[in-house]
Amino acid sequence: MERLVFTCPQTGRDIDVGIRTELQTLLRIHANKVIVDLCPCCARRHEWLVRDAQLDRAA
Ligand SMILES: [Zn+2]
Structure with missing residues (x-):
């Protein structure tokens, strides 16, 4: 499984x-x-698009 990680445009x-x-x-x-x-x-x-997510492997 992977986590969906997005970047905050403000910070x-x-x-x-x-x-x-x-x-x-x-x-x-x-x-x-x-x-x-x-x-x-x-x-x-x-609002984020799924395809813009960064990949981060969950443990
Ligand atoms: Zn934010």
Whole structure:
């Protein structure tokens, strides 16, 4: 399983949005899906495309 990690456009910090998935499956089906989440760094809502996620292997 892999974690979806996005970059906060306000602070430039990496945000773990708490989604754990098989990334290849997610990219195949939902590459253009928009994820909206409240950012823990700046407390604003951001929209990210799944395909813009950085990969981070979960333990
Ligand atoms: Zn943010």
